[in-house]
Amino acid sequence: MANQTPIPKLNHTPRFRRLLPTGLTIVLAVALSAASCGDDPAPPTDPLPGGTVSGRYTLQFRPSASCAFRGPYTFPMTAATYAAVGARQGTQVVLDAGTPASLEAEFLYVSNTLRGGVGAPGTGVVANEGTRFWIRVIATGPVTHVGTGPGEVTAGTAVGYVAIGASADDEGGLGLCSAVDHTFTLRTR
């Protein structure tokens, strides 16, 4: 800290304050500030197709409106994209707590789209909301990213079976549903 050069404070310079009106001072300050950052454009905010799906995510699943239970049900997940098999890239997304395979998704990742199976059979998996949840669906979702950020699915759809229950041996006890229009998101956390 002792060798650190103090940052000049422009509006504390008496000579500038005497020579320039206050408004012009601000304009000049903004211009100098911009110049000091070079010609970098503003950070991108529009999502672009594709992106690397890797790291920590939240999977949120919403059963179809035709189901008697609506959710949503969310889960902490970890994603990894693995080396291409032939010309195919795959992505594995597993539960980031407890037993990873208690909720596992295996996706084919082509044309900026994830498509594959999401499974939680057996004793099911407890959602962040506290509900025990079972799922066997084929899920499809376009991947997008912003800037250098990771890929996410913000509007995915799923076909298949979901169920909820009160305990590990109560699959479907609180409801089950097979539909073609479930939805899901896979967002970073």
Added chain:
Amino acid sequence: MTLRRSALLWPLAIAALLVDGSAREAASAGAGPLRVRASEAFAPCLEPALVAFTRETGLPAVLDVGEPDPPGEADVVVGDGAELTRLLEGPAIDYTTTLDLGTIPWVLVVPPYSEQADVSALDAADRVLVLGGRVGRDALVAFKGMPAARSRFSRDRGELRQARYALVPRSLAGAGEQRPAGVRPLAASASALNTASHPAEARRLLAFLAGHGRPGCFEVGAAGATAQAATVAAPYATTVVDWWLPDCSLRTNAAAHNDPQQSLGAPNAQRLAQDAYTGMFSLGQAGYVTVDMGASAIDAPGADIRVFQTTSFEPVTVYAATSQQGPFTLIGFRRDCGFGRIPGIFSGYCDFDLAEGRLTEARYLKVEDGEIYPCLASGTGSEGADIDAVQILNQRP
């Protein structure tokens, strides 16, 4: 979970019928009686058969009623193929002992002389009681016309028999009128477990059930067990045009089961040893194979396409297209596959109708795993639906 269920579903002592010295001698060969594990659907059929077995052989037998998987301390397990998939694909079952017992149809029980055509017009207070467990959930999903939130599961056989409305295997139907449920019948098979405490007695029971002790309430040679004849020459898939397996499945499946070419041609899969097969392609978790049939299937009366699937009733999903590039249209989702049988062919099959996808013809078929079991938990070298062959039943002339 198993312990809790066993406690709730108190094992039914079929035979405390140790009536003579030979029975006591037989019982002492292992620790306790011969134990049979079966779900509620099959219990009413097995109970009298086990009594007869004990009476004839002097060997005591006990029926534990509950999900057959996990089998607990059972010597013999009896279940529908869908209940036994994990056991059949692992080391638990002695596959050389497996015996098909027959089928039991699902019925919808309604009050006698009910004028309601289906359950969609139920009174607000009415609920349809459905047998709980794996097969009951599958039946409820497959049943058409059930109003949302108007069903309730139960594993209490007495309650199921007394229900005004019930979706149950016929073995659990009460006094009401029974109507066809339009759901795949249950198909019971019995096997000795490799961990059996009484292996010799288990084989003896299976021999008894295969012979004059076969339970009478199972149907043998039911409709689902008979193949539909192809109307024209029936071509099989000729070329693989696309396929995918997750990296995880490629690593955990046996190499011999990762070859998509095994799904071409006529059915030829065989079991070589425990969980080791030849002539099939295991789809892993949600993997798929797309095949060129070399000819076009057309929508005609009855099923148009047949998929031969080797192990138990693992479900498959089928999409169809007229072009290799698609678009592929869904014609059947997660259909239990393997229930249909043809004498002399090891694999079972399931059928699909192009009309289900509103298609009139198709040449390219995409067959996708419908089991969707987490790969990391698979514990088998043949994870996912096992595709032996794909066949056109109705070919464009």
